[in-house]
Each structure stands twice: as structure tokens, then as C-alpha cells.
Amino acid sequence: MKTGFARVTENTRLYGDTYIMWLDSPELIQGATPGQFLMLRCADLLPGLDGAAELTGASIADDPLLGRAMSYHRIREGENGREFSILYDVVGRGTAWLARRDPGDRVYAWGPLGRGYSLPGQSGQNMLLVGGGIGIAPLLWLADEGVARGKSVVLIDGARDAKGVFPAELVPAEAEVVVTTQDGSVGRQGLVTDVFLDYYGWADQVFACGPNPMFAALSEVLTRHEGSQRARRRKPVQALLESAMGCGTGICYGCAIFDRRGNPRLVCKEGPRFELREIW
Amino acid sequence: MVTMTNPISLEVDLAPGAKRSLILPNPVMVASGTFGYGIEYTKVFDIQRLGGIVTKTTTLAPRRGNPPVRIAETPAGMLNSIGLQNIGITALVRDLAPVYATWKTPVVASIMGFTVGEYAEVASRLEGIEGFAGVELNLSCPNTERGGVEFGQDSEAAAEAVARVSRATTLPIIAKLTPNIADPRIVARAVVEAGADALCVGNTLQAMAMDLERRRPVIGATFAGLSGPALKPVALRQVYVVAGAVDVPVIGCGGIATARDALEFILAGASAVQIGTATFTNPLAPIEAIDGIEAYCREHEICRIGELVGAGRAPADRKPRPETVPLK
Numbered sequence: 001m002k003t004g005f006a007r008v009t010e011n012t013r014l015y016g017d018t019y020i021m022w023l024d025s026p027e028l029i030q031g032a033t034p035g036q037f038l039m040l041r042c043a044d045l046l047p048g049l050d051g052a053a054e055l056t057g058a059s060i061a062d063d064p065l066l067g068r069a070m071s072y073h074r075i076r077e078g079e080n081g082r083e084f085s086i087l088y089d090v091v092g093r094g095t096a097w098l099a100r101r102d103p104g105d106r107v108y109a110w111g112p113l114g115r116g117y118s119l120p121g122q123s124g125q126n127m128l129l130v131g132g133g134i135g136i137a138p139l140l141w142l143a144d145e146g147v148a149r150g151k152s153v154v155l156i157d158g159a160r161d162a163k164g165v166f167p168a169e170l171v172p173a174e175a176e177v178v179v180t181t182q183d184g185s186v187g188r189q190g191l192v193t194d195v196f197l198d199y200y201g202w203a204d205q206v207f208a209c210g211p212n213p214m215f216a217a218l219s220e221v222l223t224r225h226e227g228s229q230r231a232r233r234r235k236p237v238q239a240l241l242e243s244a245m246g247c248g249t250g251i252c253y254g255c256a257i258f259d260r261r262g263n264p265r266l267v268c269k270e271g272p273r274f275e276l277r278e279i280w
Numbered sequence: 281m282v283t284m285t286n287p288i289s290l291e292v293d294l295a296p297g298a299k300r301s302l303i304l305p306n307p308v309m310v311a312s313g314t315f316g317y318g319i320e321y322t323k324v325f326d327i328q329r330l331g332g333i334v335t336k337t338t339t340l341a342p343r344r345g346n347p348p349v350r351i352a353e354t355p356a357g358m359l360n361s362i363g364l365q366n367i368g369i370t371a372l373v374r375d376l377a378p379v380y381a382t383w384k385t386p387v388v389a390s391i392m393g394f395t396v397g398e399y400a401e402v403a404s405r406l407e408g409i410e411g412f413a414g415v416e417l418n419l420s421c422p423n424t425e426r427g428g429v430e431f432g433q434d435s436e437a438a439a440e441a442v443a444r445v446s447r448a449t450t451l452p453i454i455a456k457l458t459p460n461i462a463d464p465r466i467v468a469r470a471v472v473e474a475g476a477d478a479l480c481v482g483n484t485l486q487a488m489a490m491d492l493e494r495r496r497p498v499i500g501a502t503f504a505g506l507s508g509p510a511l512k513p514v515a516l517r518q519v520y521v522v523a524g525a526v527d528v529p530v531i532g533c534g535g536i537a538t539a540r541d542a543l544e545f546i547l548a549g550a551s552a553v554q555i556g557t558a559t560f561t562n563p564l565a566p567i568e569a570i571d572g573i574e575a576y577c578r579e580h581e582i583c584r585i586g587e588l589v590g591a592g593r594a595p596a597d598r599k600p601r602p603e604t605v606p607l608k
């Protein structure tokens with residue numbers, strides 16, 4: 001994990017209420033893998049300190065106080081080396097602040113954090129990616145990586161309506177995209193769980209990210225489908241979870257969720273990637 | 281400006297009168313429950329530079345803690361109700377003490393019990409174990425023998441817990457007070473009388489938040505503790521008040537995020553400070569605070585940090601204080 005000020009190189013609305021921000025900070029991406037995340041402070045630099053020679057985390061206003069967790073969305077080569085992006089929905093104060101950033105602005109962040117997806121080795125050729133809503137964000141980098149490694153990738157993108165669908169032209173051409181919308185305005189009408197089983201048989205591994213109700217529904221579909229099959233014969237389903245976070249680094253114990261056995265698990269450190277059926 | 285040639289001493293002795301001393305290389309500690317067990321940040325910064333590390337509060341048996349939601353953001357602050365998730369004293373002594381024994385920075389074990397006997401029992405497990413420089417009693421614990429009133433709100437129970445712990449261990453004892461009390465001086469005096477070598481002032485302020493959409497409290501356990509910058513002015517006053525009432529070193533804690541914050545507490549009478557929430561929002565906060573304090577001392581020609589302790593108190597509130605580190 002590294003801390004630092006990342007420079008915004010691009011920040012635009014990509015579709016619906018979803019924005020993409022590109023940030024220039026090679027150290028914040030060093031060693032990162034798809035599914036990992038970083039924490040971003042979403043408060044102004046204190047007046048007078050902005051532009052000062054030495055900026056630190058203490059140069060940021062006290063409110064809003066906590067960092068916001070964002071998945072690495074994608075990586076690219078920029079003018080000054082590697083850049084990364086975040087794909088985000090504006091849902092509150094922090095994300096609204098992010099949406100107002102201009103190129104050249106600096107954002108204090110720390111990362112990479114948590115355990116990302118574990119990419120399949122030789123044996124896993126077929127990767128099924130399932131994203132619900134903004135849960136699509138980390139799956140694009142995973143799709144890029146999968147395709148680069150010669151895997152077959154299917155990406156299920158579940159959105160509320162046409163406005164929430166990730167632009168198909170930005171998905172690697174080698175990957176197949178399946179869209180579902182709740183209102184049926186594009187793709188199949190329904191939820192990701194309605195098409196999930198059509199691809200599950202084909203898949204060697206599943207990688208999911210979305211809101212908790214989506215994981216609960218996925219788990220239910222799987223339980224019905226697989227019945228009492230032995231746990232170790234099941235296909236791995238790697239789920240990327242969300243939780244309210246204080247630090248993102250395993251020191252506050254604020255992000256804990258309880259697994260099926262009733263044990264607390266720190267989403268920021270032991271996760272955010274968990275085997276679906278350890279939790280649901 | 282005069283360039284100072286003498287090195288600045290930031291050293292602090294938190295237990296000048298105790299059987300064993302508790303000397304911090306500088307006044308900046310990290311607060312209990314806000315730095316895990318200390319091992320999490322070994323790759324983030326040089327933790328050996330810290331004035332001291334207080335562990336997550338540890339109880340006799342391991343605890344799973346409260347169900348979600350455990351934290352929430354509030355104006356310039358945060359709420360937490362972690363529910364004392366911890367690995368238990370056996371694991372702390374077995375797995376972590378050997379690691380702490382190799383560290384330069386002093387590690388203080390934060391402990392808690394649900395009865396006075398339990399405080400003593402947990403403390404006794406630390407006795408003779410290499411790796412601990414002191415013990416901090418988290419007094420924000422419901423006392424099951426007294427109908428669940430927190431130890432820190434009941435001067436008799438708090439004093440008894442401290443007295444029992446002081447018989448169970450030779451380690452220097454820090455009593456961590458709660459701000460959720462009308463007059464902190466009463467408990468402060470009682471625990472000093474009972475054998476506390478230093479006081480930490482203090483813990484989080486009881487608070488809550490309401491979720492308008494779900495129409496219920498945001499925090500799973502309903503109530504929570506407020507920490508962060510919003511707490512700072514309250515904690516600062518408490519430190520000022522307590523430092524005027526006792527003769528042992530006081531550690532300031534509550535909303536301290538920067539060197540300037542830390543210095544305010546020191547001027548109010550704190551010999552050292554603990555940084556909590558700030559490390560969540562700026563992982564380098566403790567290190568930056570140390571550097572900033574040193575820079576301030578250099579700039580203002582302060583040779584020993586002790587010169588600043590209580591230096592901001594109103595003349596009527598000053599009293600002759602023992603030097604933080606006695607001059608030879």
C-alpha cells in the first residue's frame with residue numbers, strides 16, 4: 001500500500017449517472033490486481049495549502065472525513081506512465097465531489113488494498129463475469145486481463161435500465177457481452193440471475209460484483225441448481241463485496257461482515273473478494 | 281532565526297513514579313482500536329518511529345464484535361460500535377508479544393474486563409511477558425456486577441479495577457477515562473489514588489445517527505462512539521480539566537490529526553497524545569505529527585518537549601509540575 005496525491009487526467013460522465021476518472025499515479029497502481037481497490041479522500045484541500053510545496057494528508061479539510069472505497073476500473077499508458085481509472089456512480093457527497101474534479105486536480109488516496117480476484121491458471125479457460133449496476137467497475141480490468149491471457153470471457157451486465165448499461169464498444173471485442181435490464185429497455189428483461197444459468201454450465205469460474213441482494217439471489221439460484229452437491233465439487237464463485245469502510249487497511253474493524261459460520265471477516269483486508277458460498 | 285545545534289528531546293516518561301518506567305521516544309502514540317495490533321502497518325511506514333503503540337482492547341476470551349453496520353460518517357467525525365472484536369489475551373500473549381519484543385517502540389496492551397476480577401485476570405497474563413511496556417485499562421466497559429454501568433462512569437468501580445490490576449502486574453498502568461461523565465476529575469483522582477501511573481483522556485463520546493430511508497438507527501448496535509475532529513474541542517477541555525486535578529502524566533486523545541492538534545493538547549497539559557481516527561483518513565498521520573512537533577520545537581527553540589507541557593494553561597491553572605524527563 002502506498003499513499004499519495006494522484007493527479008486527475010480526465011473526468012467525464014461516461015453513461016447515465018456514471019462517471020469515469022483517470023488518475024496519474026504510478027505508485028498507487030504498483031502491484032495492483034483486478035478486484036483490488038483504493039481509498040480516496042473526497043474533501044477539499046485547505047485554503048492556502050493548495051499548491052504549497054509539500055502537500056500531505058493533513059492538507060485536506062475535515063469534512064467529509066472518511067475515504068471512499070473505489071475499485072480499480074482499468075489501466076492504461078498515459079503521458080507520464082501508467083494511469084488507472086475509477087468508474088463511479090454519484091450517490092452522495094463524496095462521489096459528487098469526485099464528479100466536480102477537473103484535469104490537473106489532485107486527489108489524496110491510498111492503495112492498492114484488499115485481495116483482488118484470483119485469476120484462473122491453465123485449467124480455467126472460460127471466465128464468466130457477472131456485474132450488477134456499478135459492480136461492473138472492477139470487471140472491465142478483469143476482462144482485459146482475461147482476454148490478454150487468451151481466456152474466453154463472457155460478461156453479464158445487469159442494469160436497471162438502458163441508461164445504466166456499460167457502453168459495449170468499451171468492452172474488449174474478444175469478450176461476449178450479455179445485457180439485462182430490469183425494464184427491458186435493452187438486452188434481456190430481468191436480473192442477472194435470470195440469465196446466469198445459461199452460461200454457468202459453460203464457465204470454469206465465476207467472478208461477480210454487485211449489490212448484496214444480487215449475491216443473495218445468485219447464491220439461491222446456485223443452491224437450487226446444484227442441490228446438495230459437495231462443496232469441493234462446486235465451481236468457484238469469487239464475489240467482490242461492499243461494506244461501509246473506515247480505513248480500508250484493516251485497522252478499524254469497521255467493515256466486518258459475518259460469514260455463514262458466524263465469524264467476522266474484514267472486507268477491506270480478508271476481502272473484498274470472498275468465495276460466495278462462504279458468505280451467503 | 282537561530283539554528284539550534286542541540287538535539288531536541290521529545291522523550292516522555294509516562295510513569296515517573298512507577299516500579300517500571302514507561303519512556304516514550306516521542307509523545308505521539310497510536311490509540312487503542314485504531315491501529316489494529318500494530319503489525320498491520322509495518323510496510324506502510326516505519327512504526328518504530330512511533331512514540332508508542334496501544335493494542336486493540338483485548339479481553340479474556342476472544343470476541344466476534346457487533347454485527348454490521350459498525351461505522352458511519354458524521355460531520356467532521358465518525359461513529360463506531362465495533363463491539364470489542366479481539367483475539368483474546370491468550371492469542372495476544374502467544375502470537376503477538378514475541379513480535380513486540382523485537383520492536384523498539386513501546387507497546388502498551390489495552391485490556392478490559394466485564395468485572396474487576398476479569399481486569400485483574402487479563403492483566404496478570406501480561407506479567408513477565410516480554411514485549412509489553414505498559415497496560416492501558418479501557419474503562420468504557422459495562423460492569424456486569426453493577427448493572428452494566430461503565431467502569432469509567434463509576435469512580436469506585438474504576439478505582440477498584442485499577443487497584444486490582446496494580447496488584448496483578450508490575451507494568452506501568454494507564455487508565456483510559458471516558459468523556460461521558462459530568463466531572464471527569466472525580467474518576468481521575470480516584471484511579472490515580474488507586475495506583476494509575478498515567479491517564480488517557482479519553483475515549484469516544486456517546487452518540488448516534490438515524491437512517492431516514494430505513495427509519496432506524498444507522499449503527500447496528502443503535503448507539504456508538506463519536507471520534508475524529510468533531511470530538512477535538514471536547515477532548516481538549518477534558519484534558520485541561522483533568523491535568524489540573526492530578527499529578528500524574530495525562531495523555532490527550534480525541535480528534536488529534538496533526539502536529540498542531542497534538543501541540544494544543546500538550547499546551548493544555550498533556551504529556552503525550554494518542555492519534556486514532558486520523559490514521560484512518562491519512563495513514564501517515566502519526567508520522568507527520570511527530571515530524572511536525574519536532575519542526576515546531578526547532579522553530580520555537582524548545583529543547584525538551586516537557587517545556588511545552590501545560591504551557592498554554594491560564595496562570596491561575598498552572599502548577600509546578602514534575603519535569604517530564606528530569607534533567608541530569
Ligand SMILES: Cc1cc2nc3c(=O)[nH]c(=O)nc-3n(C[C@H](O)[C@H](O)[C@H](O)COP(=O)(O)OP(=O)(O)OC[C@H]3O[C@@H](n4cnc5c(N)ncnc54)[C@H](O)[C@@H]3O)c2cc1C
Nearest residue numbers: 068069070071087088089091092093094095137242243244
Ligand atoms: C471495496 C469497495 C469497492 C467499491 N468500488 C466502487 C466502484 O468502483 N465504483 C463505485 O461507484 N462505488 C464503489 N464502491 C462504493 C463506494 O465506496 C460508495 O458508493 C461511496 O463510498 C459513496 O460515497 P458518497 O460520499 O458519495 O455517499 P454517502 O452516502 O454520502 O456516503 C456516506 C458514507 O457511507 C459510505 N458508503 C455509502 N455507500 C456505500 C457503499 N455502497 N459501499 C460502501 N460504503 C458506502 C461512504 O463511504 C461514506 O463513508 C465500492 C465500495 C467498496 C467497499
Ligand SMILES: Cc1cc2nc3c(=O)[nH]c(=O)nc-3n(C[C@H](O)[C@H](O)[C@H](O)COP(=O)(O)O)c2cc1C
Nearest residue numbers: 311312313337360418482483507508534535556557
Ligand atoms: C473504530 C474505532 C475503534 C476503537 N476501539 C477502541 C478500543 O478497542 N479500545 C479503546 O480503548 N478505544 C477504542 N477506540 C477509541 C480510540 O482509541 C480513541 O480514544 C477515540 O477514537 C478518540 O480519538 P480519535 O478522535 O483520535 O479517534 C476506538 C475508536 C474507533 C474510531
Ligand code: FES
Nearest residue numbers: 248252253255268
Ligand atoms: S475498513 Fe477499517 S478494518 Fe476494514
